[in-house]
Amino acid sequence: MAIDKETVKYVAHLARIELQPDELEKLSSQLHDILGFIDKLSTLDTGAVNPSSHILAISNVLREDKTGDSLSPDKALENAPAKKGNFFSVPKILE
Amino acid sequence: MEINQLTAHELIDKLKGKQTTASSVLDALYSRIQKVEPGVKAYVRVEGAKKSVLKPQPDSLLKGLPITIKDNICTEGINTECCSKILQGFRPPYDAAVIKKLKNAGAEIFPLKANMDEFAFGSSTENSHFGPTHNPWDLACVPGGSSGGSAASVAADEAIWALGSDTGGSIRQPASFCGVVGLKPTYGRVSRYGLIAFASSLDQIGPITKDVRDCALLSQVIFGYDPNDSTSVDQEVPDFSKSLTNDIRGLKVGIPGEYFVEGMDPEVKTIIEEAINKLNSLGAVSAKVSLPHTEYAVPVYYIIATAEASSNLARFDGVQYGWRARSDNLIEMYKKTRGEGFGDEAKRRIILGTFALSHGYYDAYYLRALKVRTLIKQDFDAAFKHFDCIITPTSPTPAFKIGEKTQDPLKMYLSDIYTISVNLAGIPAISMPCGFTKKGLPVGLQIMARPFDEAMLFRVAHTFEQNTDWHKSKPKL
Numbered sequence: 001m002a003i004d005k006e007t008v009k010y011v012a013h014l015a016r017i018e019l020q021p022d023e024l025e026k027l028s029s030q031l032h033d034i035l036g037f038i039d040k041l042s043t044l045d046t047g048a049v050n051p052s053s054h055i056l057a058i059s060n061v062l063r064e065d066k067t068g069d070s071l072s073p074d075k076a077l078e079n080a081p082a083k084k085g086n087f088f089s090v091p092k093i094l095e
Numbered sequence: 096m097e098i099n100q101l102t103a104h105e106l107i108d109k110l111k112g113k114q115t116t117a118s119s120v121l122d123a124l125y126s127r128i129q130k131v132e133p134g135v136k137a138y139v140r141v142e143g144a145k146k147s148v149l150k151p152q153p154d155s156l157l158k159g160l161p162i163t164i165k166d167n168i169c170t171e172g173i174n175t176e177c178c179s180k181i182l183q184g185f186r187p188p189y190d191a192a193v194i195k196k197l198k199n200a201g202a203e204i205f206p207l208k209a210n211m212d213e214f215a216f217g218s219s220t221e222n223s224h225f226g227p228t229h230n231p232w233d234l235a236c237v238p239g240g241s242s243g244g245s246a247a248s249v250a251a252d253e254a255i256w257a258l259g260s261d262t263g264g265s266i267r268q269p270a271s272f273c274g275v276v277g278l279k280p281t282y283g284r285v286s287r288y289g290l291i292a293f294a295s296s297l298d299q300i301g302p303i304t305k306d307v308r309d310c311a312l313l314s315q316v317i318f319g320y321d322p323n324d325s326t327s328v329d330q331e332v333p334d335f336s337k338s339l340t341n342d343i344r345g346l347k348v349g350i351p352g353e354y355f356v357e358g359m360d361p362e363v364k365t366i367i368e369e370a371i372n373k374l375n376s377l378g379a380v381s382a383k384v385s386l387p388h389t390e391y392a393v394p395v396y397y398i399i400a401t402a403e404a405s406s407n408l409a410r411f412d413g414v415q416y417g418w419r420a421r422s423d424n425l426i427e428m429y430k431k432t433r434g435e436g437f438g439d440e441a442k443r444r445i446i447l448g449t450f451a452l453s454h455g456y457y458d459a460y461y462l463r464a465l466k467v468r469t470l471i472k473q474d475f476d477a478a479f480k481h482f483d484c485i486i487t488p489t490s491p492t493p494a495f496k497i498g499e500k501t502q503d504p505l506k507m508y509l510s511d512i513y514t515i516s517v518n519l520a521g522i523p524a525i526s527m528p529c530g531f532t533k534k535g536l537p538v539g540l541q542i543m544a545r546p547f548d549e550a551m552l553f554r555v556a557h558t559f560e561q562n563t564d565w566h567k568s569k570p571k572l
Contacts, residue, residue: 008446015405015449016412016426017442018434031447033505038394041463044470051465052472054296054326055282055521056546061325075188079416088414091425 003031099123100252100569103160103309110159117149117159117203120255124161124205128253131572134234137248138207139166139225140174147206157316158201163254165245166208167215168300169289170194173206177291178223179213181436182417191289192324193258193300193317200316209257210244214408215265215293216440217241218510221501224438229497230272231570232536236494239269245303246273251572256313257303262293263396264489264514266301267526271489271539274528274568276310276556277303279514281546282521283328286321294403295326297396297518306566307527307557311335314549330547338553341561344378348555349482353389354513360492366530366538367488370559374486377558384482386474391467392516393508398451398464399519405448411436443504468519475520479545484555487513489526489539517543525552528565537565 005028012019012027019027073086082089098120101109109115125146132141152158164170167177169187171194176182194204212222220228220243228243230236231251238247242259246269249257259266261279270277278301285300292298302313312335320329350371355364375381413419413432420431437445451460478485490513500507517524522543529540540559544551560566 003450007450011446011450011453012442013430014453015445016409016429016433017437017445018430019442020434023439023442027443027446030443030504031450034397034447034508037505038397038460040394041391041398041467042459044388044391044467046463046466046470049466049469051462052469053465055468055472055519056326056328058283058326058328063322071188078188079185081413081417081419090414091423091428093425 003035004028097123097127097252099127099255101255102305103256104312106160106255107156120159121147121149121161121203124253124255131251131253134229134572135231135247135251135253136226136228137210137244137251137253139178139210139223139244141207144207147203149203152201152203153199155199155201157197159203160201161203161205161255162197163205163207163209163245163248163257164194165242165257165259166211167260167291168193168258169291170204170208173204173208175208175291177214178211178225179436179438179441180224180418181411181432185416187289189289192286192321194289196317205254209242209248212241212243213438213441214291214404215241215260215262216404216444218264218268218507219500220244220269221497222438222440227497230494231572232274233494233534235496236536237272237497239272239494241265242303243269246270246275246277249273249275249303249305250570252569256305256309258300259303260290260298260300261518262297262400263518264511266303267489267514267524267539267541268511270303270526272494272537274537274565275303275305276307276525276527276566277301278310278314278525278549278552279517279523280314280318280549281523283326284318284523284547284549286324286327288321288323292407294400295407296403297400307553307560308339310525311339311553333550335550335553338550339557340554341558343374343555343558346379346484346555347482348374348379348381349384349478349485350381351384351386351389351485351487353386354487358491359488362532363488363492363538367540370529370540371486373563374555374559377562381486384478384485386478386516388467388470388474389516392471392519393512395464395467395471395519396515397447397508398460399468401444401448402451402461403448405445405452408441408445440504471516472520475522483544484551485543487541487543489513489541493532493536493538513541522546523549523552525556527556527560529559529563530565531568
């Protein structure tokens with residue numbers, strides 16, 4: 001399966017990554033090569049194989065619904081690039 | 096021998112016998128760092144970093160022993176940036192589970208963190224935002240990756256021992272390139288709480304050490320169930336000191352034909368064959384085994400790992416931590432922050448992973464990769480019905496030159512060809528030194544075992560080590 005520049009541009013938008021024109025050019029050709037190599041997988045018959053989303057036999061892990069220790073708001077906000085009071089601050093999203 | 100050249104278990108004895116002190120150990124490390132770090136560059140953010148002051152630690156096994164930590168494992172109050180611009184300045188407000196365990200055992204967390212490929216994306220440590228680490232055995236070569244800083248610091252005696260993380264070989268391959276011991280534990284053995292996630296179904300934290308005894312000792316400290324990581328497994332951790340037996344008589348060792356194919360360096364091949372002969376002479380019984388889906392491991396990995404990475408790295412959006420690009424519009428802020436904050440390899444992997452998960456491609460790529468992963472796992476299940484362990488090279492070549500593979504990502508991906516299957520199958524594997532090329536570069540032997548049978552790895556590796564001298568060689572720096 002081939003990947004073209006338009007697809008890379010669209011997927012980069014989905015991934016919320018701004019690409020410079022030269023990056024888009026280079027990435028498109030690199031991803032084309034990588035996907036060409038990955039296409040090797042299509043030569044295998046996997047019709048009767050179950051997908052393994054988890055490698056160990058593990059079922060839902062549950063715990064008691066009890067409150068425990070957590071970070072204080074001050075500590076949780078220590079690394080914020082911008083904050084207002086007890087909140088992370090971001091550019092306006094509603095007009 | 097200088098104090099900083101000793102292994103952790105040797106230092107424990109010396110500290111206990113009051114032949115040295117914790118502060119002399121730290122002093123020895125700092126003076127070594129001052130001498131060799133300009134060439135090796137195993138650590139990041141060295142400039143301006145304050146020398147650590149000994150903090151009171153509990154009087155326990157590791158009291159006074161410093162340990163070097165990879166830059167993707169959260170250390171409270173010490174910057175943890177995954178060697179990425181996007182996490183610039185990030186100072187975790189909490190300790191990873193493994194750091195807590197180390198502190199409880201008395202260990203000193205070394206305040207300089209080890210270099211790595213950005214977000215552990217790479218096999219050479221060249222993808223670090225801080226620039227590459229150099230191989231202590233030949234400064235023109237890479238140390239391997241992504242835990243290149245951890246492996247190089249241990250090899251250059253700038254660390255006593257270290258923690259790395261391994262998603263597709265990131266502990267074992269640099270250990271092999273730097274001539275030290277590195278272990279990828281069974282998936283679920285070590286809590287991933289506080290490890291900044293790359294691919295959650297593959298990531299494991301593990302030790303990088305100067306010998307097998309240290310590797311077993313560090314595993315003893317960091318292994319075990321943690322309710323904060325729902326994939327950690329509640330299974331008893333055996334006393335690994337009992338595995339250091341110097342006895343492998345009668346053990347069945349499988350040698351997979353699929354690992355000895357074209358592309359393998361002839362010197363590596365000879366050295367691995369000699370190592371296998373050595374194991375046989377010590378009483379092991381080796382025979383050929385087949386892992387028929389080996390050739391699919393790299394393509395499966397680069398779908399699953401990138402798919403998981405694309406979703407794990409969605410959290411780096413400039414809102415809660417790290418670096419933020421200025422913009423008046425939220426979506427623009429995300430895009431600019433991520434476009435400027437991530438390096439080339441991170442962008443490549445996030446976009447590849449997003450593509451593999453996107454509508455119309457999911458079945459052809461992601462779902463198919465999960466199915467082939469099952470086949471790879473079944474290969475190992477079948478092999479371990481007949482064998483106690485499997486032996487392979489850790490890498491098809493010794494350390495390559497800095498810059499040699501940076502222009503061709505696919506070529507770089509193929510350098511993990513012998514280590515990736517282990518992560519896909521969730522099994523444990525160790526890499527240990529087993530010889531040197533004519534140019535003096537170390538070659539690593541990889542031993543794989545059944546899930547949760549790290550004891551087998553320590554038994555085989557320790558026996559090999561007791562009967563060889565490779566681990567005693569030191570690079571000339």
